[in-house]
Amino acid sequence: DIVMTQSPDSLAVSLGERATINCKSSQSVLYSSKNNNYLAWYQQKPGQPPKLLIYWASTREPGVPDRFSGSGSGTDFTLTISSLQAEDVAVYYCHQYYSIPWTFGQGTQVEIK
Amino acid sequence: EVQLLQSGGGLEHPGGSLRLSCAASGFTFSNYAMNWVRQAPGKGLEWVSFITGGGGVTHYADSVKGRFTISRDNSNSILYLQMKTLRAEDTAVYFCAKCESNNGNDALDMWGQGTMVTVSS
Numbered sequence: 716d717i718v719m720t721q722s723p724d725s726l727a728v729s730l731g732e733r734a735t736i737n738c739k740s741s742q743s744v745l746y747s748s749k750n751n752n753y754l755a756w757y758q759q760k761p762g763q764p765p766k767l768l769i770y771w772a773s774t775r776e777p778g779v780p781d782r783f784s785g786s787g788s789g790t791d792f793t794l795t796i797s798s799l800q801a802e803d804v805a806v807y808y809c810h811q812y813y814s815i816p817w818t819f820g821q822g823t824q825v826e827i828k
Numbered sequence: 829e830v831q832l833l834q835s836g837g838g839l840e841h842p843g844g845s846l847r848l849s850c851a852a853s854g855f856t857f858s859n860y861a862m863n864w865v866r867q868a869p870g871k872g873l874e875w876v877s878f879i880t881g882g883g884g885v886t887h888y889a890d891s892v893k894g895r896f897t898i899s900r901d902n903s904n905s906i907l908y909l910q911m912k913t914l915r916a917e918d919t920a921v922y923f924c925a926k927c928e929s930n931n932g933n934d935a936l937d938m939w940g941q942g943t944m945v946t947v948s949s
Contacts, residue, residue, distance in 0.1 A: 757936075764942055766939070767935055808873055810935070816875055816890070819872055819874070820872070822873075
């Protein structure tokens with residue numbers, strides 16, 4: 716199984732400042748022949764289902780604000796919120812869909828400082 | 829409106845059975861692979877099961893293999909999860925989730941509202 720490890724477990728950022736979440740996979744999720752990283756990011760607010768933010772590691776889902784961006788390749792990935800807003804308080808998960816069983820990171824709680 | 833509406837769940841004793849349903853609307857259900865993902869109280873997300881659009885291919889997490897069965901009724905746009913021999917560790921909120929295509933190796937772009945399953949004596 717591919718193990719997904721996020722860091723940090725939680726972070727507090729001032730409004731308008733940058734938030735950075737890292738995700739590391741135990742093996743590469745890059746499908747070389749398609750040059751695609753099988754990695755997604757989700758946002759989950761309390762009492763709600765997860766919401767897809769980013770797929771293929773860096774493609775923003777339609778309707779997601781452009782302050783959210785994804786980067787990385789192979790085994791190391793980053794989700795960046797360029798200017799944190801109050802509505803961004805949530806838990807964020809990375810997810811590999813390269814191989815079954817699909818696996819998620821443990822989650823990163825983002826709060827306002 | 830494009831949505832996944834879940835039903836089922838509730839309280840069951842260890843060893844018992846439950847069936848979850850997920851009714852899709854607003855898109856051509858048979859064109860998309862579907863999944864079940866669960867979240868134990870206060871914990872993270874755990875993928876449970878997958879089924880292709882036509883229903884011919886299924887996959888399961890080791891933790892539920894042999895006890896849970898995923899299926900779908902494309903004529904009525906409904907996804908199911910039949911859960912048997914339930915254990916306390918199956919206690920979680922269960923989400924149905926749609927893949928972005930039929931091939932399965934996709935992000936999950938739409939989620940149901942979730943339904944709570946509690947296994948306790």
